[in-house]
Amino acid sequence: MNGRSVSTVRSPPSPDAALQVTGLTKRYGESVAVDAFSLAVARGQLVALLGPSGCGKTTTLRMIAGLVEPTAGSIVLEGRPVEGVPIHRRNIGMVFQQYALFPFLSVFENVAYGLRERRVAKEEARERVTKMLDLVGLTGLGERRIRQLSGGQQQRVALARALVINPALLLLDEPLSNLDTKLRERVRGEIRDLQRRLDITTVFVTHDQDEALSIAHVVVVMRGGHIEQVGTPLEIYQRPANAFVADFIGACNLVPSEVLRAADGIAHCRMGETQVRVATASLRAGDRTTLAARPERLHVGAGESSSPSLRGRVVNATYLGARTSYEIEAAGTVLRCDVHGGMAPMATGTSVSIGWEEGAWQALN
Amino acid sequence: MAGAQLRRSDAWLRAAMAPQVLLLVAFFVVPVVFIVQASLHDKTGALTAANYAAFLFDSYDRAVVGRTLGVALGTTLLALVLGYPLARAIARGSAFTRWFLSGAVFFPLLTSSVVRSFGWLVLLADSGLMNDVLSFFGLPHLRLVFTSLGVTIALAQVLLPFMVLSLANALANIDPAVEEAAATLGSSPLRRFMRVTLPMLAPGILAGSLLVFAIAISSFVTPALIGGPRAEVMATLIYTNATQLGNIGLASAASLILLVITVALVSLYYRIVLSTPTGGEPAR
Numbered sequence: 001m002n003g004r005s006v007s008t009v010r011s012p013p014s015p016d017a018a019l020q021v022t023g024l025t026k027r028y029g030e031s032v033a034v035d036a037f038s039l040a041v042a043r044g045q046l047v048a049l050l051g052p053s054g055c056g057k058t059t060t061l062r063m064i065a066g067l068v069e070p071t072a073g074s075i076v077l078e079g080r081p082v083e084g085v086p087i088h089r090r091n092i093g094m095v096f097q098q099y100a101l102f103p104f105l106s107v108f109e110n111v112a113y114g115l116r117e118r119r120v121a122k123e124e125a126r127e128r129v130t131k132m133l134d135l136v137g138l139t140g141l142g143e144r145r146i147r148q149l150s151g152g153q154q155q156r157v158a159l160a161r162a163l164v165i166n167p168a169l170l171l172l173d174e175p176l177s178n179l180d181t182k183l184r185e186r187v188r189g190e191i192r193d194l195q196r197r198l199d200i201t202t203v204f205v206t207h208d209q210d211e212a213l214s215i216a217h218v219v220v221v222m223r224g225g226h227i228e229q230v231g232t233p234l235e236i237y238q239r240p241a242n243a244f245v246a247d248f249i250g251a252c253n254l255v256p257s258e259v260l261r262a263a264d265g266i267a268h269c270r271m272g273e274t275q276v277r278v279a280t281a282s283l284r285a286g287d288r289t290t291l292a293a294r295p296e297r298l299h300v301g302a303g304e305s306s307s308p309s310l311r312g313r314v315v316n317a318t319y320l321g322a323r324t325s326y327e328i329e330a331a332g333t334v335l336r337c338d339v340h341g342g343m344a345p346m347a348t349g350t351s352v353s354i355g356w357e358e359g360a361w362q363a364l365n
Numbered sequence: 366m367a368g369a370q371l372r373r374s375d376a377w378l379r380a381a382m383a384p385q386v387l388l389l390v391a392f393f394v395v396p397v398v399f400i401v402q403a404s405l406h407d408k409t410g411a412l413t414a415a416n417y418a419a420f421l422f423d424s425y426d427r428a429v430v431g432r433t434l435g436v437a438l439g440t441t442l443l444a445l446v447l448g449y450p451l452a453r454a455i456a457r458g459s460a461f462t463r464w465f466l467s468g469a470v471f472f473p474l475l476t477s478s479v480v481r482s483f484g485w486l487v488l489l490a491d492s493g494l495m496n497d498v499l500s501f502f503g504l505p506h507l508r509l510v511f512t513s514l515g516v517t518i519a520l521a522q523v524l525l526p527f528m529v530l531s532l533a534n535a536l537a538n539i540d541p542a543v544e545e546a547a548a549t550l551g552s553s554p555l556r557r558f559m560r561v562t563l564p565m566l567a568p569g570i571l572a573g574s575l576l577v578f579a580i581a582i583s584s585f586v587t588p589a590l591i592g593g594p595r596a597e598v599m600a601t602l603i604y605t606n607a608t609q610l611g612n613i614g615l616a617s618a619a620s621l622i623l624l625v626i627t628v629a630l631v632s633l634y635y636r637i638v639l640s641t642p643t644g645g646e647p648a649r
Contacts, residue, residue: 067545087548088556094549100542104564113560117551165550 017076018043018201019064019169024073026059026225033059035225037073041218044199046192048216050206052248056225057205061171064203066090078168088117093162093200094171098178099154101146107133107157108142114165132164135194152183159191163198170195170202176211188215209249213237221245237294243364246292253295253335254364259287267363272331274308276356278363289363295338297360300326301353302346309355310335317345330354397624404617416618426602426615430622433598436517436588437581441574443521444528448573451525452532457541470529478523482587485519486510489591511595519591520581527580528573535569568637575634579627599623 017040024037034056041047049057062068064075066087075082082090093114102110108129115125133142136156146154155175162170175191176184192215195202206212212219213233221228221236221244229241240246243254257269257276267283268275269291276291283289312330324345326337337354346352407413419426455466473481488494489509496506509515539562547561548554563570585600592598597605599619607616 065549067548086553087545088551088553090549091551092549094546096542096546098540098542100540100546102543102547102561113547114550117556161546161550 016043017041018045018078019203020074020076021060021064022074022076024060024063024075025071026056026063026068027071032225034063034070037225037227039220039227039230041201041203043201045217046195046202046204046215047218047220048204048206048212049220049222050209050212050249051222051228053207054224055222057207057222058173060222061173061203061205064169065092065094065171091165091168092171093165093167093169095155095158095162095173095175097174099158101154101157101161103146105146106142107138107144107146107149110146110157111142111160111164113161118165128164129160132160135163136160137190151179152187155179155187159194163194163200168201170200172202172204174205174207176206176208184211191215213249221248223248239362240292240364243290243292246364251295251336253293253298255291255331255333255335257289257291257363259283259285259289259363261285262287269361269363271361272310274310276308276361277358278361279359280363282365283363289365291361292364293356293361295325295336296323296340297356298335298337299355300328300337300339300346301355302350309353312352312354314346314348314350314352317348319345328352328354397621400617400620403613404621405614407614408612413614416614417622419615420618420622429597429599429602432513432596433582433600436513436520436598437578439513439517440520440524440581441528441578443517444525444577445532445570445574447521448525448528448532452529452536455529455533456536470526473523474526478584478586479590481523482519482590485515485522485587486590489515489518510591511593513592513596516588516592516596516598520584520587523584523587524577524580527576531573531576532566532569535566535572539565572634572637575630575637579630579634583623583627 019039019041021037021039024034025032026034037056037060039047049060051057059068063070066082066085077090077092102113105113111129111132112125115128120128129142133139136159138153138156138160141149141153146157149157155178158175172191176188179187188211195215204212204216213236216233218230219233219236220230223244229236229245231239231241236245236249240249240252246252246254255271257271260268260270260275262268262280262283262285265279265281267278267280267287267289269278269289270276271291278291310330312328312335314326315329315334316327318325321342323338323340324343326339326346328335328337335354404416405412405414407415420430421427451466451470455463455470458466486493490496491506491508491510493509495509499505499507507514509518543565544557544561547557552560582598583600585604588596588598589601589604592601594601594605599622603616603619603623606612606619
């Protein structure tokens with residue numbers, strides 16, 4: 001099944017979308033950084049652009065912000081095309097990777113900056129800045145200098161500064177990459193809560209799949225300037241569109257196979273000495289395909305087990321506390337299987353059987 | 366034990382520095398003492414403060430001081446205005462831009478200032494290129510040779526590398542994203558420059574300006590060639606009085622006034638450079 005077709009993102013054209021990007025392209029001489037990127041983002045949604053470095057996600061974000069001039073394509077924000085609208089008139093809030101705070105201004109003055117540019121009256125500005133500082137958990141720190149703040153606090157100032165202007169769109173460029181792991185998880189929860197509370201349309205760039213899966217309504221997986229898949233976190237994880245997405249998001253067993261017979265939307269594919277049933281609309285007998293299954297969907301048992309199952313031999317076992325990660329030689333390849341529960345791992349060389357439930361495997365195109 | 370070792374290495378250090386200290390005393394401190402002495406005596410050898418008073422009360426000498434400071438200030442401002450776009454291109458441009466412009470700005474430093482100033486003499490002359498261009502566009506003829514304006518233009522070019530170096534250094538330490546952030550928050554390019562770039566660049570501007578000003582007030586070759594006797598500045602006044610008019614007292618007083626101003630500016634420069642090593646606080 002193709003992830004793109006099951007996407008809940010209302011594919012273009014959608015007059016209802018807060019942000020509508022069509023055919024957005026950026027070329028630098030011969031090389032193409034972003035190639036015909038199209039996406040519709042509904043009002044109040046949080047969309048994550050996810051991909052390895054160099055996939056074009058940051059360039060896409062910077063084109064939406066107006067910081068990079070697109071080679072081709074259109075961007076429509078709140079029903080209005082933004083071509084030719086300079087950055088400072090786009091009403092977009094942006095949080096930069098290194099925060100890009102004004103070091104010569106206090107926390108309060110940093111947050112108030114955009115309001116002053118909008119000629120908001122002093123009293124109202126004071127009120128809005130104070131409210132925003134409360135909202136991001138910086139109550140009472142308004143008079144601090146930027147370098148007196150921790151990394152997490154600076155991140156919140158950057159967020160407050162971008163949000164206080166009531167932007168039509170919030171853009172976040174790897175906002176958590178400079179925080180340590182523990183803080184990162186907390187701040188990402190806070191960003192999600194704030195985004196839901198303010199109901200602000202948000203595009204978020206990250207290379208971290210956990211970040212994308214945990215806070216986004218919709219994840220856009222990118223590679224080499226292209227969109228590989230658009231879908232909810234659940235769809236992206238459970239029904240990856242192709243081997244790249246399957247492999248990039250979490251761990252995945254990918255096994256080349258061929259279709260033995262196909263009927264009524266079910267294909268029987270070869271898997272070592274046994275067969276795997278996968279749902280398919282397009283596969284026919286004799287087709288070659290790649291079968292994919294997550295390590296946690298494969299069950300490992302000592303000795304014989306009920307069908308369908310594969311015989312295998314443990315080649316490596318890594319005890320991780322909550323789970324044990326096995327590498328098992330089976331069906332002419334090595335499969336990764338995760339067993340939950342903290343019991344003692346089986347020794348290397350143990351004969352085991354690998355079982356699965358209906359739907360654990362899927363055929364990738 | 367460690368203290369004794371430290372003391373011993375201190376002694377070695379002191380011994381190693383002795384020749385330099387001797388050199389400094391022989392060729393700087395002693396001459397300055399002589400100059401101070403000379404500045405306080407008139408031609409007959411009588412003790413007097415007239416040499417200093419001249420720069421306050423004599424209209425010609427006072428004009429020289431005013432012209433020197435005016436030329437230095439003009440040079441600094443011109444170098445600042447011309448230097449900023451260059452510094453920005455060098456700090457933010459592509460590798461080729463950086464290479465090409467750095468070369469173009471710094472290569473003249475390798476040539477003698479006599480050569481550069483003489484080049485300006487040709488350009489600024491009454492029948493020179495500058496006036497040819499002006500008359501081509503129907504603009505009035507400008508007297509540039511033997512005027513303060515001519516000296517200022519030539520000095521600004523000669524001292525431009527010092528300004529560009531200071532500004533480019535300060536700019537390189539400003540994260541471009543800070544200016545981008547200002548843009549997303551609603552600042553037009555001009556507002557961005559005024560509200561964000563300028564405050565962050567201020568230490569770099571001050572450092573570059575002090576450096577250029579300090580070199581400009583004491584420069585000799587360019588004012589001598591382009592200003593000549595009609596646009597005399599402190600340095601040329603010292604030269605003329607010491608070597609041609611035999612007025613050692615006045616030349617000495619002028620030297621000391623220049624020395625005090627320069628030392629004050631240079632110490633201020635070092636205080637700024639040392640207190641803001643990056644030329645502006647980086648965001649993190």
